Amino acid sequence: EVQLALSGGGLLQPRRSLRLSCTASGFDFHAHSFSWVRQAPGKRLEWLGLIRSKPSGGATEYAASVKGRVFLSRDDSKSVAYLIMNHLKTDDTAVYYCARGERPIDYWGQGTLVTVSS
Amino acid sequence: QSGLTQSPSASGTPGQSVTITCSGNTSNIGNNDVFWYQHPPGTAPQLLISLNSQRPSGVPDRFSASKSGTSASLAISGLRSEDEAAYFCAAWDDTLSGLVFGGGTMLTVL
Numbered sequence: 001e002v003q004l005a006l007s008g009g010g011l012l013q014p015r016r017s018l019r020l021s022c023t024a025s026g027f028d029f030h031a032h033s034f035s036w037v038r039q040a041p042g043k044r045l046e047w048l049g050l051i052r053s054k055p056s057g058g059a060t061e062y063a064a065s066v067k068g069r070v071f072l073s074r075d076d077s078k079s080v081a082y083l084i085m086n087h088l089k090t091d092d093t094a095v096y097y098c099a100r101g102e103r104p105i106d107y108w109g110q111g112t113l114v115t116v117s118s
Numbered sequence: 119q120s121g122l123t124q125s126p127s128a129s130g131t132p133g134q135s136v137t138i139t140c141s142g143n144t145s146n147i148g149n150n151d152v153f154w155y156q157h158p159p160g161t162a163p164q165l166l167i168s169l170n171s172q173r174p175s176g177v178p179d180r181f182s183a184s185k186s187g188t189s190a191s192l193a194i195s196g197l198r199s200e201d202e203a204a205y206f207c208a209a210w211d212d213t214l215s216g217l218v219f220g221g222g223t224m225l226t227v228l
Contacts, residue, residue, distance in 0.1 A: 004162075035217070044121055045206065047217035063216045097162070102217070103210055104153045106174070108162040 002026040002107045004098050009112030018085040018114060022098030029079035030054060033102045036072065036083050038094040039111075046094075050102045051081060088116045122146065122207050124220035131228050135195040138223045140207035142188050146218055150210040152190040154183055157222070158203040166205070167192065194225070202227045 008020040022034065033056065036048040049062040051072040060072045071084045081098055095111040123141045130136040140152065154167035165174055167183040170190065183192045190209075194201055207220040 037217075037219075044221040045208075045219040047219070049216075061215065064214065103151065104165055104168045105208070105217075106165045106168070108155075108164070110162050 002100065004100065004107060004109030006096065006098055006109050006112040009096060009114045011115045011117065012088055013118055014088055014090060014116055016088050018083070018088055018092070020083040020096055020098070020112065020114075022081040022083075022109060024079045024081070024100070027100070030076040032100050034072075034074065034081040035099045035102050035105050036070075037097045037099060037105075037108075038092075038114075039097075040091070040094040043094075048083070052102075090116050092116045120211075120214065121218045122209065122220035124205075124207060124223045126221065127224045127226065129226040129228055130194075130197045132197050132199065134197050135193060136197060136225065138192045138194075138205050138225070140190045140192070140220045142190075142209060142211075142218070144188060145213040146188075146209040146211040147185065147190055148188040149212055152183070152185050153208045154181075154190075154192045155206050155208065156201075156203050157206065163206075197227050199227050201225060 003025045005023045033052045035050040037045050039045045049072050051060045069086050073082045093116045095113050097111045098109045099105040100107040128136050151169045155163040156166045157163040170185040171183050180195045204222045204224050206222040211218045
């Protein structure tokens with residue numbers, strides 16, 4: 001069974017950094033790209049970026065809205081994908097998802113709530 | 119807000135059929151594949167339709183979808199109470215160089 005477990009959410013202060021870990025199981029991690037998506041309260045889903053598999057070059061792509069503030073990485077030996085978001089703002093309050101694939105995203109994790117507040 | 123356009127709500131009674139539409143432009147739906155997701159409350163979204171009209175393994179054939187020009191639609195026949203969920207569309211946007219989503223349609227089974 002494909003599972004994507006997110007950790008690292010919670011309450012964070014503005015200007016701090018967020019680090020999310022997405023631990024995958026049930027499939028061949030190294031063969032897949034991973035996408036990151038968030039949904040702020042009352043807003044639509046927002047794509048943040050993706051990291052491709054190493055066999056596909058391992059490249060990252062970022063949404064313009066977060067480029068320079070979000071960094072994606074992966075550790076294939078641990079089957080973990082990471083998101084780091086710097087200089088948090090209150091507008092970054094959202095449920096964050098990691099998901100497998102890009103076009104399509106075929107599996108989503110449960111999501112984790114990140115609240116940015118002083 | 120950039121993205122795809124969906125009606126915020128839809129409803130039907132058990133056994134009925136309902137269609138949810140998703141409209142975009144030539145940068146997204148007009149030039150790229152559309153994906154549909156079901157998102158029941160409190161759970162992870164699930165891929166319902168891939169590549170405009172393809173059902174992944176395990177998705178009932180009550181769900182079907184199509185794309186024409188810059189719009190796409192998802193049809194659900196034989197509505198069941200368990201179909202009550204949010205449904206959203208997604209497509210790559212060439213101008214934005216990223217994935218864009220519809221605002222989601224909340225389906226209520228009366």
